[in-house]
Amino acid sequence: GAVVSQHPSWVICKSGTSVKIECRSLDFQATTMFWYRQFPKQSLMLMATSNEGSKATYEQGVEKDKFLINHASLTLSTLTVTSAHPEDSSFYICSASIGGGTGANVLTFGAGSRLTVL
């Protein structure tokens, strides 16, 4: 079945540094990928929609300069948390829509990346 590989699964960094999270579709092409964050005991919140070859679409309240998204190929999207602060500590998850399009198709999720900023 369709697999999305997310890396790293966990990362600890110092405040002020930048962290890059990768999301790869392993056996299918994903023109659209989605990035979410999840705080403890809360549900997922969509951060942005990543479109191959074009700029990402960010949700209201998400700082595009802080959370840089690059979707340079049909199989790779990256999320870079720039100048990370402790309040950025969270669980970040990516997903892709199988068959293309947005969320009206079956979704497959990465395993998530737990970021801890000291």
Add this chain to the structure above:
Amino acid sequence: KNEVEQSPQNLTAQEGEFITINCSYSVGISALHWLQQHPGGGIVSLFMLSSGKKKHGRLIATINIQEKHSSLHITASHPRDSAVYICAAFLQGAQKLVFGQGTRLTINP
């Protein structure tokens, strides 16, 4: 008020019991997803529905578009079903997924 509401928030049951988790939404949707999140955080897509009913093993998902309501049922529940179950609605207008708060299910042996 969240556009997608789930109930109950927490559910504890004994092995073998029939489980129902409910999801209501207040806006027009194109599809509704049921997701399962295990303690490690990984998420598995269980179902995507736009109408009617789907079944996979012991899991059944139904949706009533007119009533804006969906249910996830688990028959013959097992401790390995313990997880957080999340419904997510794909909004027609906004073209984005909105998630319910999740239902934490614990099945005791």
